[in-house]
Amino acid sequence: MSVMKSASSLLQDLLQTLPHLRPQIYFKASLTALSHAMEDLVLVGKDKPLVIANFQQERFYRQESRRYRRIAQRTNQVYVLAARESDFAAVSVPYATIPLDPKDDLAQEWHLIIIGQKYAACIVALEFASPVDAAALDQARQFKGIWTFDRQVSMVAAGLLLDKILVYRPELAAAVKRSQKRYGLSSKALPGVESDRILEIDARLFTDRLVTYLQSSQYKQLKAYRTITKKERNERLINLITTAIRSSLKPEEVFQITVRELGQLFSPCRCLLYPYQVSEVPAPIDYEWVAFDFPAMKGENWSLATHPLFQAALVGDRSLAISDTAQDLGIRADPQLSSQLERWQIRSCLLVPIRYQGIWVGILELHHCGDSAYVWSDSEQALVEAIATSVGVALIQAQAYRNLETLNQQLAALERTQSNLIAIVGHELRTPLSTIQICLESLVSEGEMPPEMQQSMLQTALTDLERMRRLIQDFLTLSRLEAGSMRWQIEPISLQVSLDLVLGSLKERLSVQPIPQIVLELPPELPLVQADGEGLIEVLTKLLDNACKFTKPDGKVTIRAQVINLETELVTSVSSQRKLKLQRMLEVIIADTGRGIEPNQLEAIFQRFYQEEGFLRRTIGGTGLGLAICRQIIQKLGGEIWATSGGKNQGSEFHFTLAIA
Known part of the structure; x- marks a missing residue:
C-alpha cells in the first residue's frame, strides 16, 4: 500500500479553525494520566462513543494494544493512528488502524478524541522537547496543545482528524461518513453549538482515575531518577578505582581508595581489604575505613574467611552476605566466633573474595555495626563483586608490574569480560525482570482485569522466568566446566x-x-x-x-x-x-x-x-x-x-x- 502524507498537523488546523484556543504545556506523564482517565470513561460507561487515538509511534501503541481491544468491546467506532514500524497496517484487531508516514507532522502529535452522546473530550498536542536521556526519562518529554471537555472543540478536532484519516485510508470513506453522520461532526466551527452542551461525565470517577494515574507516573519517574542516580554513583566508583589501577603501579594507593570510597558509599561502620590465600597465614589488616565512634581493626590478624563456616562458601567463588550475626544459627553455635563479632560490634557483614584468573588473592569486607541488622541487596553484592574483580587486578599488578606487556593483555581481557558480563546481565536479566515486574504490577493494580488477560500475563512472566533460569544455568555450567568439577559418566x-x-x-x-x-x-x-x-x-x-x-x-x-x-x-x-x-x-x-x-x-x-x-x-x-x-x-x-x-x-x-x- 502506498503511503500518503497529510498537509499539516492537527493542532495547527484546530488553532486556525478555533483561534480563541490557548495551548498549554504538558509533560508526557500528565498526558498519559489524562488519556487513561478519559479511556476509563469509555470502559466503565454504557455509551458507545467515537474514539480516535494517535500514538505517534507504533511501539507506543503496542504498550496499549490490550487496553484498546477492551475499548473496542465497548464501541465499534474506534480509529488508531501511529507511525508504522513493522506490520502495523496488517495487524488483526477489531478497529481501524491507520499507519502514518514517519515524516508526517501527525507522527509528532498525541491525539485522543472521544465523542459520546453524553460527553465529549479531546487531547490534541504536539511534541516539541525531549530530555537528553530519552530512554531513562521518557516521562519528561514535553508537549504543547489542548485538553478539554468542550464539545464544540472536540467535535471540530474529530472532524479534522477523520478528514486526515481518509487521506491515508480512502477505503474507510463509508465508515467515516457513518461516524460523521452519527455524531454530527464537522471540520468547521458550528456557531449554533453550545460549548458546554451535554457535558454529563462521572466527574468523581474521572478525578479518582486521573489522580491514580498521575501518582503512578510520578512513582515511575521517581524510580527512574533513583535508578539513574544509583547507576551514576556505581559507575563513578568503578571508574575511579579502575582509573587508580591504570594510573598507579602502587597497589597501596588503589586499596586506600577502594576502602574509602566503598565505606563512604554504603556508609556501614567499617570496610576492610586484605590479601589472603588459602594456604597462607592471614596477614595483619593494612587497609581500613572506619566510621566515627567505632573501633578500628587496622593491624589486627583478622580473617573471617579462614573460619570453616565461611570458607566453604567463599571457595565456591561466591560472596557471602550475613544480615544478622546475632540470629545466624551457625554463628551462634560457635561461642568463639560470636565473641569476636560482638567485640567488634559486627551485626551484619558482607564478605567478597578477590580473585584474579581463578586465583584467590584477597578479601573485601563490609561491616554494619550497632543494634539493627542490615539486609544486603543483590545489586549491592554485584557492585562489590565488580569492584573486587578490579581490585584483584591491582593485587596481581603488584606482583607482575615489571612485565608490562603481559599485564596490559590481562587488563584488556578483564575489561572485555567485565564489559560483556555487565552488558549480558544488564540486558538478559533486566529485560525479563522488567517484564515480570510489569505483569505482576498489572495483576495487582488492575482489579477488574479479565481472566484471559491475567492468564496471558502469568504465562509471560513464567516464560521470562524460564529465560532467566537458563541464563543462570549456563553461567553455572561453564563455571563447573572451566573449574574441572563436572562429573563425567x-x-x-x-x-x-x-x-x-x-x-x-x-x-x-x-x-x-x-x-x-x-x-x-x-x-x-x-x-x-x-x-x-x-x-x-x-x-x-x-x-x-x-x-x-x-x-x-x-x-x-x-x-x-x-x-x-x-x-x-x-x-x-x-x-x-x-x-x-x-x-x-x-x-x-x-x-x-x-x-x-x-x-x-x-x-x-x-x-x-x-x-x-x-x-x-x-x-x-x-x-x-x-x-x-x-x-x-x-x-x-x-x-x-x-x-x-x-x-x-x-x-x-x-x-x-x-x-x-
Missing part, C-alpha cells in the same frame, strides 16, 4: 536416541512459535559413541537451539553423521619417537540455511561471552556462552568442534567429533 551412547530426546524437548519448548524444518539424514546403522549422555544432549540442544534461532521459519536445519578416520600422534615411552595412529570417529554435522557467519568470526564464536555486535545480540539476544559450553564438553570427551560458513546469509554448519565406542 563415559559410556557407549546412541546418537539416534539422544537426538530423539533433544528433538522432542525442542519441539515442546518451541511449540508456540514457528521453527524451521528439521531433517535427519543419518546412515541406517550408526555406531555407538563413547560419551557422557548428559553432556552429549547439552551439546545437541544448544546447537539445534542456535540453528532454529538464526534460521527463518521457512528455512531448513539438517542433521547428518558420518564415520571418519583421524590421524593422531603417539609418543612411545622408550624411544620418544612420534608415530601416527588412525582413530575411528563419528562426525556429526548440524547445517542450517540461516544468517551464516563471517569467515573471520568462525573461531571467535566459541569464545565465552561472544556476541556479534549489532547482529546477534540486538535481534536475537542470548548470553554468548552456548558455543563456549559446547566446545568445553566436546574437548572433555576427547573430540573437536568447529564451524564453517560461506558468509552472511549463506547458512552455517557446525561439526563435532566423538570417539566410536
